[in-house]
Amino acid sequence: MDMMNEKKLYYLLLALLFTPWIQGSFQLIHEKPIYSDLATLAVPTLNENNWLSGRYQYHRERSLHREFGFRPSFVRFHNQLDCWIFNRFNAHSVVRGRQGYLFATEDVEAYQGKNPIESDSIANRMQRAAEIRDLLRDRGKDLLIVFAGSKARYSPEHLPEGTGQINSPGNYAHTLKIAQDLGLECIDFNTFFHLIKDSTRCVPVSKRGHLWTPCGAGLAADSLLRCIQRMLGREVPHLRTKRSEIARTLFEDNDLEKQLNLIFPFGDDQSVCPPYECGSEKIIQPPNVFVLSDASYLTLVRIGIGQCFGRHSHWCYAVPECSKYPAGLGRMNNEKLVRELESCELVMVMATDAGLAELGWGFFESAGALLRSGKVRPAEFWNKVQALVEYIPSDSTWMKHIREKALQKGISTDSAIIEDAIWISEQELK
Numbered sequence: 441m442d443m444m445n446e447k448k449l450y451y452l453l454l455a456l457l458f459t460p461w462i463q464g465s466f467q468l469i470h471e472k473p474i475y476s477d478l479a480t481l482a483v484p485t486l487n488e489n490n491w492l493s494g495r496y497q498y499h500r501e502r503s504l505h506r507e508f509g510f511r512p513s514f515v516r517f518h519n520q521l522d523c524w525i526f527n528r529f530n531a532h533s534v535v536r537g538r539q540g541y542l543f544a545t546e547d548v549e550a551y552q553g554k555n556p557i558e559s560d561s562i563a564n565r566m567q568r569a570a571e572i573r574d575l576l577r578d579r580g581k582d583l584l585i586v587f588a589g590s591k592a593r594y595s596p597e598h599l600p601e602g603t604g605q606i607n608s609p610g611n612y613a614h615t616l617k618i619a620q621d622l623g624l625e626c627i628d629f630n631t632f633f634h635l636i637k638d639s640t641r642c643v644p645v646s647k648r649g650h651l652w653t654p655c656g657a658g659l660a661a662d663s664l665l666r667c668i669q670r671m672l673g674r675e676v677p678h679l680r681t682k683r684s685e686i687a688r689t690l691f692e693d694n695d696l697e698k699q700l701n702l703i704f705p706f707g708d709d710q711s712v713c714p715p716y717e718c719g720s721e722k723i724i725q726p727p728n729v730f731v732l733s734d735a736s737y738l739t740l741v742r743i744g745i746g747q748c749f750g751r752h753s754h755w756c757y758a759v760p761e762c763s764k765y766p767a768g769l770g771r772m773n774n775e776k777l778v779r780e781l782e783s784c785e786l787v788m789v790m791a792t793d794a795g796l797a798e799l800g801w802g803f804f805e806s807a808g809a810l811l812r813s814g815k816v817r818p819a820e821f822w823n824k825v826q827a828l829v830e831y832i833p834s835d836s837t838w839m840k841h842i843r844e845k846a847l848q849k850g851i852s853t854d855s856a857i858i859e860d861a862i863w864i865s866e867q868e869l870k
Contacts, residue, residue: 460508538597582785589632611796644660679716732803734795757798828861838860
């Protein structure tokens with residue numbers, strides 16, 4: 441009998457040892473994936489060179505360490521125990537504040553003035569921004585710099601005890617002052633939200649998220665669109681709530697809590713977002729905007745600010761959430777950048793306090809070279825092209841030439857019209 445029990449125990453232990461491999465290979469049980477900013481590891485092809493060099497074994501071992509069966513469940517269980525028993529988070533990027541608030545570590549460090557940027561470096565970057573502003577204005581465009589603000593700066597009363605400003609005034613104050621001294625168009629949401637903090641029922645910053653609530657994003661969008669209207673000198677559409685609809689949209693508002701990878705969340709992970717619509721019925725020409733930002737702009741995208749623009753191009757940097765946007769985490773592409781600069785009327789560069797060290801993400805350097813080279817043509821050029829495209833079909837002699845040209849080149853008539861319009865506009869610019 442004892443021998444029989446020993447065999448059962450042996451087979452049970454053997455089955456348990458093989459369970460992670462079975463789950464990892466066949467995914468028999470659905471698991472909630474781990475929220476992580478680590479890229480998926482690519483395992484090299486198994487061949488003689490990779491095997492003898494040890495490259496295959498090294499990458500395969502790292503891959504198995506991350507992807508074995510039930511790993512997400514084990515990680516969440518471990519994190520939950522640490523949170524309950526030791527009041528500790530196993531995510532270096534998240535700080536526990538008071539009254540259930542969570543803060544990004546980088547925001548707290550930016551508030552404290554840690555990792556200061558040299559004043560000369562800030563001045564040089566802002567000087568380049570001013571040069572870009574002048575070059576854009578020569579082409580009928582403009583530049584807007586947006587300081588998205590800091591959750592830690594808005595709610596210092598919810599920071600952990602003992603958290604104070606070490607180095608003052610810090611990167612944010614230096615950058616803002618130099619930008620204003622150079623006459624750059626700026627919006628400072630740190631100041632804006634502090635001014636309305638005691639006079640509005642809206643809670644603009646998320647309790648367990650990185651920055652704005654949908655309500656706060658609505659206020660920010662309204663201010664942003666009014667600023668763009670003033671800069672362009674014409675009426676711009678504005679976001680408004682749908683008064684006719686009682687229904688409300690649930691909006692995930694806990695991106696910091698997701699990084700903790702717990703089994704049981706601190707509370708409801710969704711907040712109510714009023715449905716927004718763009719009041720553009722009477723707007724003939726919505727603005728074309730090119731936005732470069734960190735994650736601070738994503739909440740504005742989610743509530744629908746893009747509805748208020750004619751062409752809305754958003755390049756997002758610095759965080760995993762941005763990987764689904766056109767530029768992702770990639771480097772500046774000159775060909776794409778020329779196209780964006782030609783198509784837009786306004787370039788908006790936006791960052792939180794923690795992102796000021798990388799403000800522009802190489803845009804000021806890349807755009808300066810392109811604008812000086814003459815590759816980016818002014819807005820008047822494309823207005824002339826459009827006028828010619830509309831006129832050419834009404835000229836019978838010209839259209840005869842267009843048809844012959846299209847036949848010779850094997851292209852459509854429309855393409856031939858655009859070619860002629862661009863060529864003539866380029867000659868007039870010389």
